[in-house]
Amino acid sequence: xxxxxxxxxxxxxxxxxxxxxxxxxxxxxxxxxxxxxxxxxxxxxxxxxxxxxxxxxxxxxxxxxxxxxxxxxxxxxxxxxxxxxxxxxxxxxxxxxxxxxxxxxxxxxxxxxxxxxxxxxxxxxxxxxxxxxxxxxxxxxxxxxxxxxxxxxxxxxxxxxxxxxxxxxxxxxxxxxxxxxxxxxxxxxxxxxxxxxxxxxxxxxxxxxxxxxxxxxxxxxxxxxxxxxxxxxxxxxxxxxxxxxxxxxxxxxxxxxxxxxxxxxxxxxxxxxxxxxxxxxxxxxxx
Amino acid sequence: xxxxxxxxxxxxxxxxxxxxxxxxxxxxxxxxxxxxxxxxxxxxxxxxxxxxxxxxxxxxxxxxxxxxxxxxxxxxxxxxxxxxxxxxxxxxxxxxxxxxxxxxxxxxxxxxxxxxxxxxxxxxxxxxxxxxxxxxxxxxxxxxxxxxxxxxxxxxxxxxxxxxxxxxxxxxxxxxxxxxxxxxxxxxxxxxxxxxxxxxxxxxxxxxxxxxxxxxxxxxxxxxxxxxxxxxxxxxxxxxxxxxxxxxxxxxxxxxxxxxxxxxxxxxxxxxxxxxxxxxxxxxxxxxxxxxxxxxxxxxxxxxxxxxxxxxxxxxxxxxxxxxxxxxxxxxxxxxxxxxxxxxxxxxxxxxxxxxxxxxxxxxxxxxxxxxxxxxxxxxxxxxxxxxxxxxxxxxxxxxxxxxxxxxxxxxxxxxxxx
Numbered sequence: 001x002x003x004x005x006x007x008x009x010x011x012x013x014x015x016x017x018x019x020x021x022x023x024x025x026x027x028x029x030x031x032x033x034x035x036x037x038x039x040x041x042x043x044x045x046x047x048x049x050x051x052x053x054x055x056x057x058x059x060x061x062x063x064x065x066x067x068x069x070x071x072x073x074x075x076x077x078x079x080x081x082x083x084x085x086x087x088x089x090x091x092x093x094x095x096x097x098x099x100x101x102x103x104x105x106x107x108x109x110x111x112x113x114x115x116x117x118x119x120x121x122x123x124x125x126x127x128x129x130x131x132x133x134x135x136x137x138x139x140x141x142x143x144x145x146x147x148x149x150x151x152x153x154x155x156x157x158x159x160x161x162x163x164x165x166x167x168x169x170x171x172x173x174x175x176x177x178x179x180x181x182x183x184x185x186x187x188x189x190x191x192x193x194x195x196x197x198x199x200x201x202x203x204x205x206x207x208x209x210x211x212x213x214x215x216x217x218x219x220x221x222x223x224x225x226x227x228x229x230x231x232x233x234x235x236x237x238x239x240x241x242x243x244x245x246x247x248x249x250x251x252x253x254x255x256x257x258x259x260x261x262x263x264x265x266x267x268x269x270x271x272x273x274x275x276x277x278x279x280x281x282x283x284x285x286x287x
Numbered sequence: 288x289x290x291x292x293x294x295x296x297x298x299x300x301x302x303x304x305x306x307x308x309x310x311x312x313x314x315x316x317x318x319x320x321x322x323x324x325x326x327x328x329x330x331x332x333x334x335x336x337x338x339x340x341x342x343x344x345x346x347x348x349x350x351x352x353x354x355x356x357x358x359x360x361x362x363x364x365x366x367x368x369x370x371x372x373x374x375x376x377x378x379x380x381x382x383x384x385x386x387x388x389x390x391x392x393x394x395x396x397x398x399x400x401x402x403x404x405x406x407x408x409x410x411x412x413x414x415x416x417x418x419x420x421x422x423x424x425x426x427x428x429x430x431x432x433x434x435x436x437x438x439x440x441x442x443x444x445x446x447x448x449x450x451x452x453x454x455x456x457x458x459x460x461x462x463x464x465x466x467x468x469x470x471x472x473x474x475x476x477x478x479x480x481x482x483x484x485x486x487x488x489x490x491x492x493x494x495x496x497x498x499x500x501x502x503x504x505x506x507x508x509x510x511x512x513x514x515x516x517x518x519x520x521x522x523x524x525x526x527x528x529x530x531x532x533x534x535x536x537x538x539x540x541x542x543x544x545x546x547x548x549x550x551x552x553x554x555x556x557x558x559x560x561x562x563x564x565x566x567x568x569x570x571x572x573x574x575x576x577x578x579x580x581x582x583x584x585x586x587x588x589x590x591x592x593x594x595x596x597x598x599x600x601x602x603x604x605x606x607x608x609x610x611x612x613x614x615x616x617x618x619x620x621x622x623x624x625x626x627x628x629x630x631x632x633x634x635x636x637x638x639x640x641x642x643x644x645x646x647x648x649x650x651x652x653x654x655x656x657x658x659x660x661x662x663x664x665x666x667x668x669x670x671x672x673x674x675x676x677x678x679x680x681x682x683x684x685x686x687x688x689x690x691x692x693x694x695x696x697x698x699x700x701x702x703x704x705x706x
Contacts, residue, residue: 005297007319007321008344008702009321009341009342009343009344009347009702010296010297010343010344010345010702011340011341011343011344011347011427011428012344013344014344014345014427015344015427015428017389017405017408017409017412017413018409018412018413018416018426019409020413022405022406022409023406026405026406035293035294035296035297036294036389036393037393037403037405038397038403038405042293043291043293043298044291044293066319067318067319068298069291069293069298099326099338099341100321102326103320103321103322103323103325103326104322104325135341135428136344136427136428189617189619190433190435190436190437190438190616190617190619191371191436191437191438191439191440191615191616191617192440192616192617193440212425217420217424217425217426218413218416218417218419218420218425218426219417220417220420220421220448221420221421221423221424221425222424222425223423223424223425223429223430223431224424225424226420226422226423226424226429226431226438226439227424227431227438227439227440228423228424228429228430228431228433228438228439231337231430233428239334239337239338241330241331241334242331242333242334243331243333243334243337244331244333244334244336244433245331
């Protein structure tokens with residue numbers, strides 16, 4: 001594998017280092033180059049020669065004028081794209097442009113998408129690419145995708161080339177605050193275990209595709225379980241603005257859970273508001 | 288002679304100039320910058336809590352804590368509970384520890400011809416990342432510290448978990464880094480005692496002596512630390528004279544003609560930041576002994592950084608004991624940030640040294656944001672007449688390979704340096 005870093009913060013690299021079964025992984029895969037892990041080739045050799053490899057991992061936003069070891073990243077990608085069997089865009093920057101789309105580089109985008117708009121520049125590579133978005137990517141999402149590639153598993157992909165295995169879920173699935181959402185108990189206060197953050201605090205969990213609450217981060221937790229609103233970091237829209245506020249039109253959240261129409265939402269809200277569930281109104285550990 | 292330095296969270300170019308057999312100047316060039324400060328302009332203040340951890344994948348948490356403190360500094364009065372302060376300090380401490388392990392095992396040891404041991408780096412760093420995740424939901428790139436406190440509410444059960452992560456990390460340190468009881472090690476004030484021990488740290492230290500590297504990496508012997516907390520002291524030190532009366536007002540950032548990294552000075556002088564600086568200012572006995580014998584060289588720099596691990600692990604145990612779970616994690620500020628017109632600044636100690644953030648808000652919108660990273664202090668590209676800290680440390684060496692080793696003892700982070 002070749003791990004190529006474009007305009008990045010290296011967050012995906014370090015997230016990957018948190019993969020819990022690293023020993024097994026390193027026995028099963030070999031890097032011809034990785035930004036942190038020692039490999040047989042230097043970056044200079046990677047850009048000046050063509051070293052045989054099967055998978056190219058791209059981290060970071062891609063731009064026409066960004067270079068690695070004095071060579072344009074787009075040229076490195078073109079060269080290796082010809083010889084690899086698969087390309088994996090690692091993280092939201094390489095997939096959609098992400099935060100560094102806003103940096104000063106020219107035509108800064110993901111490999112195949114500019115936010116949610118498909119782009120033409122690497123269209124010929126569409127069949128080879130799998131995207132694992134996230135800022136950063138969840139290490140298990142990345143590693144298990146690589147194992148699937150190695151085993152030639154025919155992964156089902158969504159419209160953004162993301163494996164459904166990980167992105168068919170929403171962050172909302174498995175959130176420990178789900179009941180508060182269902183019954184519209186929106187009195188969330190930071191620093192508490194109770195309350196849903198969707199209604200007032202900008203939480204994007206009900207419409208963000210990712211398995212954060214199914215495959216926990218660092219094997220122990222997730223942002224929403226801890227009490228931080230989901231910032232939608234796996235989506236083409238990341239980063240939206242005003243992240244800690246829920247945008248509303250006439251009191252209705254602008255972005256509703258996937259598949260829920262405004263009218264349906266109003267009806268549902270009317271019904272759930274009729275409930276007053278004592279258990280959800282008080283603190284979890286109160287008598 | 289131009290050398291491409293890689294695997295430094297990006298890359299840099301070192302252009303070596305020789306006078307006879309010795310390096311007499313090194314031009315340090317960082318070629319890429321993402322302009323995060325510009326990305327922040329015009330955004331809502333709280334969005335900086337999400338964007339800024341993305342300055343760096345390895346020390347993003349320090350950027351989060353610096354951001355939240357700079358934003359809170361914009362308030363005339365803001366109340367933060369002791370509990371939230373301790374939790375923030377704990378997570379920042381855990382990040383420092385994981386950085387130190389990664390630096391030692393992934394970067395340092397291979398430079399001494401040892402095989403890179405990825406698993407020795409990832410095992411303890413994963414434990415520390417888990418401890419952060421218990422509080423912050425995930426690591427890296429959480430934004431769990433918000434203006435007014437932290438988002439989490441933890442229980443005694445969480446604390447038990449975190450204690451186990453700390454104990455397990457201590458065990459790893461004692462089995463691998465220095466085979467000794469951490470408690471003895473913390474009071475050790477004699478380098479010779481460390482050199483007699485087994486372990487991956489004494490191994491490298493003996494190597495430095497054997498290879499006659501003891502005069503390598505000396506710089507100005509001038510140190511500074513701005514980030515004050517319950518463990519680190521603010522101050523500066525020159526040779527052995529330490530003062531604590533310093534102010535961010537005298538910190539100056541200057542554009543660099545040849546590199547995208549800006550230089551940073553204090554009262555127009557270059558200072559070293561990082562674990563060695565902190566230890567000199569905090570007067571850590573073992574590091575003071577190393578400094579007395581060998582000065583501000585690579586030996587002292589390595590021992591200072593690795594020895595910060597047990598100090599911080601021990602301190603984090605004490606911090607955990609002080610947590611009063613009945614306190615609130617978050618106290619809502621009395622003024623909404625969207626009404627704030629003010630500027631604020633902060634300084635925290637990140638793994639590589641002092642990190643400074645400055646922000647200017649207009650109706651809660653970011654008008655201006657300035658970030659000064661530790662690596663800017665250490666890796667500044669000075670002139671022949673006024674060399675930067677790492678340049679000074681490389682001048683006089685006879686070959687570029689040793690110079691690269693010296694350069695990397697400062698733990699180069701390209702993404703932080705240019706941000």
